[in-house]
Amino acid sequence: MxxxxxxxxxxxxxxxxxxxxxxxxxxxxxxxxxxxxxxxxxxxxxxxxxxxxxxxxxxxxxxxxxxxxxxxxxxxxxxxxxxxxxxxxxxxxxxxxxxxxxxxxxxxxxxxxxxxxxxxxxxxxxxxxxxxxxxxxxxxxxxxxxxxxxxxxxxxxxxxxxxxxxxxxxxxxxxxxxxxxxxxxxxxxxxxxxxxxxxxxxxxxxxxxxxxxxxASAPPAPPAEPSVSRATPATPRVAVASDAAFCFVYPATLERLRDGGRLETFSPLAGDPVPDCGGVYLPGGYPELHAETLAASGTLDELERRASEGLPVLGECGGLMAMAESLTTADGETHAMAGILPATVEMCERYQALNHVELEARSDGPTATAGSRLRGHEFHYSTATLTAGADARFAFETVRGEGIDGGHDGLCEYDSLATYAHVHAESGAFDRFLEWLA
The missing domain is CATH 3.40.50.300 (P-loop containing nucleotide triphosphate hydrolases)
Known part of the structure; x- marks a missing residue:
């Protein structure tokens, strides 16, 4: 082409x-x-x-x-x-x-x-x-x-x-x-x-x-695709949130999840029940514009219950915000979120991070093995504050970027993980997620 x-x-x-x-x-x-x-x-x-x-x-x-x-x-x-x-x-x-x-x-x-x-x-x-x-x-x-x-x-x-x-x-x-x-x-x-x-x-x-x-001219032929295990009836089903609050997802990510798993979408804004699945992916988007609806939908309450029972939930940026205990919008209104993570989120007038990022995994986790690095990007107007007295666990050291607290990203609770960083399927993070669920 x-x-x-x-x-x-x-x-x-x-x-x-x-x-x-x-x-x-x-x-x-x-x-x-x-x-x-x-x-x-x-x-x-x-x-x-x-x-x-x-x-x-x-x-x-x-x-x-x-x-x-x-x-x-x-x-x-x-x-x-x-x-x-x-x-x-x-x-x-x-x-x-x-x-x-x-x-x-x-x-x-x-x-x-x-x-x-x-x-x-x-x-x-x-x-x-x-x-x-x-x-x-x-x-x-x-x-x-x-x-x-x-x-x-x-x-x-x-x-x-x-x-x-x-x-x-x-x-x-x-x-x-x-x-x-x-x-x-x-x-x-x-x-x-x-x-x-x-x-x-x-x-x-x-x-x-x-x-x-x-x-227009044609680029050189690309290198061969990395090997990906193709989906079978036994491969994990991944539920992906998809609506106006969770709309920042790369086509390549959905393609990779379809190739190696079985993908099903649901809408937290519409109050959809969490599908029967092995793991959930909450991409970024605009939860701050729909915080009141999300708080009343019931889907986030179900996500918290399922996460506490061991269902892995992976969130990126907007997904992190929805997984927190609460979200305070730009007009000062505070709404309860899923409460999976021991943190509260507040919107700010200016952006808090805008950069390419690099993260180094502190131990084996849902998106990376110990010592490996993920590259992504961050762009958000919110801050996440850890709940006082919480035993916070972070999956990543930030080699480049701000992360959640300036030095770490990937807040963990139960078997769930959320980052401010967005990563692309080429990073290998979603291949690792499918392996983690298998």
Missing amino acids: KGFVLGGVSSGVGKTVATLAIAHALGEAGYTVQPAKAGPDFIDPSHHEAVTGRPSRTLDCWLCGEAGVRRNYYRGEGDICVVEGVMGLYDGDGSSTAMVADALSVPVVLVVDASAGMESVAATALGFREYASRIGRDVEVAGIVAQRAHGGRHEAGIRDALPDELTYFGRIPPLPDLEIPSRHLGLHLGEEAPLSSEALAAASEHLDAERLAAV
């Missing part, structure tokens, strides 16, 4: 809108688009899926390694893969957009804010193209998409100023209907605030779909 990376000159330049408009343009031209996202993100991919109808692949060199990036790319299906970058093209020490483009050996289409420039847009793009060689990255900036650019003289000035080695792929006009509302963790999800097909059609009219398709 051929593809290209859509890089930005900075954060906030409009990469997501450009990605969606390009996907729409390519779709209208008859191409099947496989979306992907460089970097650890759950929100932008939800918009990708809303437009293309396909789950967006996560491509992050820190989370997956370069081999894992190529494997995840090739698990997608389509004619052209459009990879939305993260931050500015060269920003990020753990996994920048440039690092992902280098790992895949595919070209970069640069999104440049043209709202207040013409010839300077060309100068900016040329600088981004030349900078790759200065830092030893094999990154080809093939051309630009001019974001927030008008037509007529404005567009002509940008196009005519580009040197021959940079292609003009078109522009995104400054339309008010191309704004996606945001909140504390980023944009609203794709199913909450999708861009209208009319707005995307209006934007895509000014993009050259055939030129974009022509610049």
Whole structure:
């Protein structure tokens, strides 16, 4: 499958809108688009899926390694893969957009804010193209998409100023209907605030779909997949929470759980009973926006009872919050949560952690063996405070990142574990979880 990376000159330049408009343009031209996202993100991919109808692949060199990036790319299906970058093209020490483009050996289409420039847009793009060689990255900036650019003289000035080695792929006009509302963790999800097909059609009219398709190239073949025991009737059943409160999960994670186990979803928000299973996975999401409903649903009470009887419950970020004794929301309201973990959680006005993380296992546990390391990422606005007098057990030392208390992550109680870190299936954590349940 051929593809290209859509890089930005900075954060906030409009990469997501450009990605969606390009996907729409390519779709209208008859191409099947496989979306992907460089970097650890759950929100932008939800918009990708809303437009293309396909789950967006996560491509992050820190989370997956370069081999894992190529494997995840090739698990997608389509004619052209459009990879939305993260931050500015060269920003990020753990996994920048440039690092992902280098790992895949595919070209970069640069999104440049043209709202207040013409010839300077060309100068900016040329600088981004030349900078790759200065830092030893094999990154080809093939051309630009001019974001927030008008037509007529404005567009002509940008196009005519580009040197021959940079292609003009078109522009995104400054339309008010191309704004996606945001909140504390980023944009609203794709199913909450999708861009209208009319707005995307209006934007895509000014993009050259055939030129974009022509610049795409195929990455080298990925290494062989790590061996995974395929599911049988005797393999463990894993119950995965899935609703508006628990919606941050990578497609690769669900694929790995389906490959090696039997997966069943349930909704704590709807008050669903916990399925008959060998283990539960509570992914991240927005429990803070649904705390009152969760507290009243009864599902969390059942989770606590089942956990106290030995059912392993694995929580990540939002899952950790739901497994705590209580959750205090931004408006000061405190709601009882499952009470599996000896901790209380409180929302803060500013984010408390935003980073790639690395964790070292202190002993054998549900997601790692003693001494092994997991890589993931953390992004949250809450703090977790251990209950006074509690005999807290932590599964991990934080080699990089904040974790729960600045030095540890993975709070344990019974056979359950919760982290602030999100990990990808390429980390091996979910293979280990299935082994733990077997």
